[in-house]
Ligand SMILES: *[C@@H]1O[C@H](CO)[C@@H](O)[C@H](O)[C@H]1NC(C)=O
Ligand SMILES: *[C@@H]1O[C@H](CO)[C@@H](O)[C@H](O)[C@H]1NC(C)=O
Ligand SMILES: *[C@@H]1O[C@H](CO)[C@@H](O)[C@H](O)[C@H]1NC(C)=O
């Protein structure tokens with residue numbers, strides 16, 4: 001730039017300022033005054049706008065607060081938000097989630113297998129937080145999340161006589177994760193080293209919520225006795241929970257104080273929730289987070305899942321393997337193969353009647369099929385069959401959902417099939433196969449209907465993929481129909497098609 005052009009640039013900035021307060025109006029000068037005033041106004045506008053932009057540019061975190069507080073006091077539509085923040089908001093994806101897994105050096109080798117079922121190198125972001133550095137002779141597995149060593153917590157108070165001080169360290173993972181200052185984090189998701197997440201569904205669930213607001217999302221314990229001793233208002237840590245960025249930002253400021261104030265509470269999740277209660281944010285319960293505070297066989301829970309994406313499973317070392325006659329981790333791996341074919345449909349229940357035979361089929365997609373040679377009501381099929389006990393006292397009740405007892409009558413029990421294989425077809429369809437399971441009891445109902453049903457050894461299920469947008473709609477269980485074979489009643493195979501329900505379609509006996 002030449003000196004003269006700098007001069008004229010400066011003139012542009014300065015002259016109007018001089019002109020406005022002391023206008024020297026000559027009779028033939030009105031037009032030039034008009035120009036000068038116009039220039040002055042636009043310059044003021046430009047300067048203040050630059051100032052505003054640069055402030056926001058240098059304080060991205062404050063910007064969150066500005067958005068959050070604006071929303072609080074003058075609700076705006078998300079569209080306005082997008083324009084104001086100056087960048088189009090991409091839908092939430094896996095890169096916006098920072099995982100914080102509570103681990104320990106001593107147990108990681110044993111526990112990592114559950115973690116490695118869902119951790120995706122270079123895709124999922126986050127760390128396992130350890131109590132100590134892993135020993136030098138151990139190489140950290142590539143398939144594990146990278147680790148960090150938690151800060152010392154010996155100065156904090158812990159007064160729960162039956163608990164472990166490690167709860168302090170685990171509670172502080174949120175703070176230590178936040179303080180890493182990583183870019184573009186919308187959600188902090190906490191989990192245990194034995195939590196199995198289903199990350200695509202986690203993204204589906206979190207993307208329903210505005211990450212610029214303060215959200216605390218998770219689920220309760222299934223066992224009422226746990227919710228009584230701990231809290232109903234709490235997202236259980238093993239099922240995992242999500243905290244939006246703006247809530248994390250407020251929480252980390254008071255967390256260390258909270259840890260001392262709530263020193264009598266057993267768990268890290270209780271300490272976190274107690275601290276959130278000081279902010280006043282409430283839990284948003286999502287039925288796909290599963291603490292799995294049950295004992296025995298989790299079958300019933302997985303066969304009648306609520307109409308919501310499966311987000312997590314926990315405590316899988318404390319229940320029977322989810323598929324019979326399999327090793328625990330292998331059995332979860334099998335469910336994960338189904339999940340990979342159609343994440344949204346994983347263990348979604350559909351049931352339908354075959355009125356030509358008076359049969360019913362209930363499918364938990366990717367997991368199991370039940371065949372009843374009669375017509376139980378929809379309410380019965382939807383209710384969880386109680387194949388398990390409560391967590392703490394191994395009792396039959398109560399749970400935070402209704403259960404129905406498992407019938408010992410072989411003329412009431414369904415014929416059960418477990419997922420055998422799965423394949424993706426063209427046009428977003430999957431075909432899954434379910435193989436007859438013999439529980440080895442040797443008791444079979446003598447009725448003719450049951451004899452025919454027992455002759456069915458395989459069930460084929462075709463289904464369209466349940467894409468994420470489905471979960472933005474009002475939740476409705478999908479419908480199915482039993483496709484009758486040309487070879488009639490004598491077939492040993494049943495074909496079922498899952499699909500969206502028709503208008504006025506219901507599972508109602510005729
Ligand atoms: C996730 O969204 C970000 C924008 O925040 C985008 O840059 C990135 O490509 C997206 N990643 C995936 C895996 O879609
Ligand atoms: C992850 O990224 C690193 C570095 O880019 C690369 O060497 C490695 O092969 C990637 N791993 C996977 C599983 O994609
Ligand atoms: C590493 O060394 C420790 C003793 O320092 C030993 O107890 C442990 O078994 C070793 N681990 C491996 C994988 O060799």
Ligand SMILES: *[C@@H]1O[C@H](CO)[C@@H](O)[C@H](O)[C@H]1NC(C)=O
Pocket residue numbers: 355356357358
């Ligand atoms: C199905 O049940 C209804 C009502 O009980 C009965 O009238 C009908 O004959 C049954 N059909 C078959 C094929 O068993």
Ligand SMILES: *[C@@H]1O[C@H](CO)[C@@H](O)[C@H](O)[C@H]1NC(C)=O
Pocket residue numbers: 490
């Ligand atoms: C049904 O099929 C079996 C073999 O699959 C055969 O032995 C039997 O005769 C068939 N029954 C009828 C009624 O077709």
